[in-house]
Amino acid sequence: MKEVVIIGGGAAGLAAAIACYDAGLKDILVIERSQFLGGILNQCIHNGFGLHTFKEELTGPEYASRFIKEVERREIKALTSSMVIDLEPHRVTYVNSTEGVNTIETKAIILAMGCRERPRGALNIPGFRPAGIFSAGTAQRLMNIEGYLVGKRVVILGSGDIGLIMARRMTLEGAKVLAVAELMPYSGGLKRNIVQCLDDFNIPLLLSHTVVNIEGKERVEAVTIAKVDSSRKPIKGTEKRFECDTLLLSVGLLPENELSKKAGLTLSPVTGGPIVDNSFSAGDGIFACGNVLHVHDLVDYVSEEAALAGSQAAKYVKEGFKEKEYIKVSTGFGVRYTVPQYIQKGCEDVMLRFRVTDIFKGSSIVISSKGNVLKKIKRQVMSPGEMESVKLNFKADEDILVEVVNE
Template sequence: MKADIVIVGGGPAGLAAAIAAAEADSSLDVLILERDRELGGILNQCIHNGFGLHTFKEELTGPEYAARFESRLSELNIRYMLDTMVLNVSSDLVTAVNSTEGVFDVECGAIVLCMGCRERPRGALNIPGLRPAGVFTAGTAQRLVNIEGYMPGKEVVILGSGDIGLIMARRMTLEGAKVKAVCELMPYSGGLKRNIVQCLDDFGIPLLLSHTVVDIKGKERVTSVVIAEVGPDLKPIPGSEEEISCDTLLLSCGLIPENELSRACDVKINPATNGPVVNESFETSVPGVFACGNVLHVHDLVDYVSEESARAGRSAARFVRSSVDPSGAVIQIRNGNGVRYTVPSFVRPDLLEDNLTIRFRSGNVYKDSYIDVVVDGNRILHRKKQIITPGEMEQVILKKTDLSASTGEILVEITEN
C-alpha cells in the first residue's frame, strides 16, 4: 500500500493535520490510520461545551467540534482506516494491523504522529492499599458515563485537579453522585481557572490543595480513602490524616504523551514534555516525521491542538512536494527562569510560514510578573501578566522580521520587572 502522507491517529490533531495537508496540495494522497472504531479521539466523550472558541468563534461540545472536521474530511475525500493499530514507524514506512488486511505496510513520503496522550494510572502513583473495585482514571470514568452509559459510583473522591478531573467532578454531580472532595498534591490547581469556577465552585465541591491520598480502604469495593496534607517537600505530614468514606476514587494525576512509536523510530524526546523535540515546522529529529497535538505536549485547549496540527500538516505537504534545504540558519529556543519547556525547540527563520508562535508552560505560579523574550541578547518582548500558572499554556508570537537576522538564540523567561 502507498500514500504520500500517513497520519497516525484520527483524533483532533490527526484530523486537522490531514485536512491542512490536503488543502495545501489536493493532489496528495493522505491516509489516516486510527485504532478506535470511529474518528474524533477523546472529543467523542467530551460532551461539555467550551470547544471551538478560537477556531470557530462559538462554543461547541467535543463531538460537535469533531464533526466540523469530519465534514471537511469527507469533502476532501481523505482516506482513513478505522480499527487499525500502527505497530511501527520509520522515516518512509508505516506498519499496521487490522482485522481485514492483517499486518500490512504503507510506503509514504511523510508521516505525522498524532497519537495523543494517556492518563497516569494508579500503578504510577504508589498509593498504598488493596486492589478494590471503584478506582478509575478520570478519563475512563468519563467514557463510562458519557458513552457507555454506566455510573462508576455514588460517593466520589477525586485525586488531582487536572481539567478532566474537574470536569468529572461536575459531571458526576449532575448524574446524582456526591463528590466529597478534589485533592491536589501541589499548592495550585493543574486545571484551567474557568473549570475550577464552573465545575467546583458552582457546585460547592471543596478543592483541597497540598493534599493527597495516602491509603485506599476496602477489599471488594472501595469503602473510604485516607487523605493527608503534604509539606513543601510534597511528603504527607504525620497527624494530618483524615478518612473520607466513599465508594469511588477518580485519578486525574496528569497525562503522558503516547510516544512508544516515536521512540522506536529514534525520534529525540524532550524530557520536560515526554514528547518529540520539533522545529518550527513541527518536524522531529527524523526527517519527514512530524508530530503535533498531545503527543507533542499536553494542551489545555483543543483549538491550539488544531492550530499546531494544521501547521504540521502543511509542513508535511511541503516536505513531500519539494525537498527542503536544511542548510540555513538555526536558532535555538531556550527556556529561562520559570519556563519548563518551549515548543518548538529551535527555529529555521528561512522556513517560517509567517510569524513564529512559541508555546510554553510555567513551572510555578507567578503573580504580577512579565513574560520576556530575548533574541541575541536584546529583549524584544516584555509583557505583563497578572497571573501565570502551570495549568494554563502561555504563548508568544514573534514576527519573522525579528528573527531573520538572528544568529544566536531565543530566550523565553518569566521575570518580576
C-alpha cells in the first residue's frame, strides 16, 4: 500500500510530490504517461515562467527542471512512460511496457493530469478537412520538440495564451502570421502576451471575428473570417479572405478528467474539474490541483496550489478522514466560478481563485455573507483571460457570495 500516488508529473504533480515529502510522507509515487517529467512546460521554450516563485523570467523547461531536481534530491519515485488507465478511491491502475497492466493500492491520490486543447470538431467550421489545421499546442510541440515548421502563411483562430505565444513563435521562425481572430469582444489570453506576441510584431488581433470558411482539399489554401454580432453570429458582408496554408486553433482548454469521472467524482460544469474544498480534497482520499482542477494562466499559481494540495493530502494520510462542516462559496454577477467551491467551517486565510465573465474596469470584487460585506477589493481592470486571486482573511463561518460590483 502506497501512502500517496500522484497522477501526472507536470508542474502540479511535481510540486505536490515535493510537498507530500516535506510534510513527512516517504512512500510517494508519481506516474507520468510521457517519457519525461515536466508536462506542458517542456514545450514552452519561451520565457515568462516563475516571475512570482523565483523572481526570475525562466523558460518552461528551466522552471520544470528546478522542480525535477527537488524531486530527485528527495529520491521520490517517478514512473515515466506509464499511463494511468483506471481509478477508484485508493486504487490506481496503470500500464507501461515493462510491467504491463498493474493495480496498486494507496491511502491517497492526487490528480495532476493537466488539461487538453478543445478540438476543432467542437467548432463546426464548414469546409473539407485538409492538412494544415492544427491545435496551437500541437503546432507548438511539433515546432519546439520535433523541429518542424508547420506552415508559412498562418491564420490563428482564438486568442488564448497558446495561440498568442504561437503567433510570435511562428513569426520568429520565418512564417507570416496574417491575423489572430477572436470570437469574443476580448482576448482570452494574458495582456502581456497580447503586447509581447502580437503588438510587438504588428500582428492584427481581430476581436468579435470567427472563421466562416476553410478552402483547400489536400492542404489549407485560404481561410475566410467574418465579424460576428452580439449573439456571435457572422455578419454578412464583413468577410475577409486570407490566402494561407495553415490554420491554428487556440479555442480553449479542457481539464483532463476522464479518470476523475471513473473515480466517481463530482465535476463542476463550469471549470470541468472536480469540485473541491479548501484542502483541495474532492472526497474519498482524492485531491486535485493544477490544470486538471481549473485552467490556470500562470504556472506559479499551479505550483502554489499543488504544494497546498500535497501538504493536505499528507495530513489526510497521517491523520485519517475527519468529518467536517462546510460553508458554500456561491458566485454572483460577473464571476464564472470559484475554486474552492467549499470551505471548511472556521478556516482562515483561504485563497480563493476565480475568473470573471467579462472585461470590468474600475469595478470591485465583493465578498459577502447574508448581505453583510466581508471584503471589498477595487480592481482597475479584470478580464476573463486572467485568473483573480483573493485571500479570505476572515474566519469562514457562513456561506459566502463572490460577485463583481460596478461603481
